Amino acid sequence: MRLLVPLAAVAVLAACSSGDGASPAGSTPSAATTPSPVATTPTNPYADLSASRLSQQLLSAASTGNADKVELLLAAGAELESRDSRDRTPLLLAVTRDRVEAARVLVDAGADPDALDDRHDTPWLVTGVTGSVAMAKVVLEADPDLTIRNRFGGISHIPASERGHADYVAYVLDTTDIAVDHVNDLGWTALLEAVILGQGTEPWQQIVESLVRHGADVSIADRNGITPLQHARRLGFTEIARILERA
Incomplete structure (x- = not known):
């Protein structure tokens, strides 16, 4: 006697063996078909500033001790030896206000410890005025000239x-x-x-x-x-x- 297969069962068997790669409803896609996350590079917020604005921002950041901002500004192309109206460099401003971490970033970037301002002070000379041992250690890493004299010859x-x-x-x-x-x-x-x-x-x-x-x-x-x-x-x-x- 012949067995009769219901038409609905035949349809199900055909769908499972068709080889179309479709996953059953509710299943999770395989790792091979999962989209990879797109890597993004953070943009430097100072990248579009003019050279003069970069210099102003760097002098300000060094003076206030914002070491992270100093690093970003240097990466954006700020002039390491920028000068303010009194010929003070970012390093000299950081030393004057005892901003040790900002000074460290500047020294690591190659800042000049012998840059003279309009009062004949250098970053190294100013460490003797402030008396900061922590700052002296940082500036000494830049190999300052210990023989440069201040305006009093000292x-x-x-x-x-x-x-x-x-x-x-x-x-x-x-x-x-x-x-x-x-x-x-x-x-x-x-x-x-x-x-x-x-x-x-x-x-x-x-x-x-x-x-x-x-x-x-x-x-x-x-x-x-x-x-x-x-x-x-x-x-x-x-x-x-x-x-x-x-x-």
């Missing part, structure tokens, strides 16, 4: 000694070959400035100790022939006088 550890930046003076003397007995245009060494312009308290005592320990000549007198020890006694700086007497 080098970095002299204003630092005057201002009581004890940690800075110790660091610079410990890590560089800066001229300990350099004499500025006033006829003063760092030792004389620490005594004459200092307050005689602990920071200046530490500075005198550091200078003496690194071989400062305690006999170098000012233009009137007065030695650091004589100044210390005159000013009543007893502890500094003791340090100098032992030297």
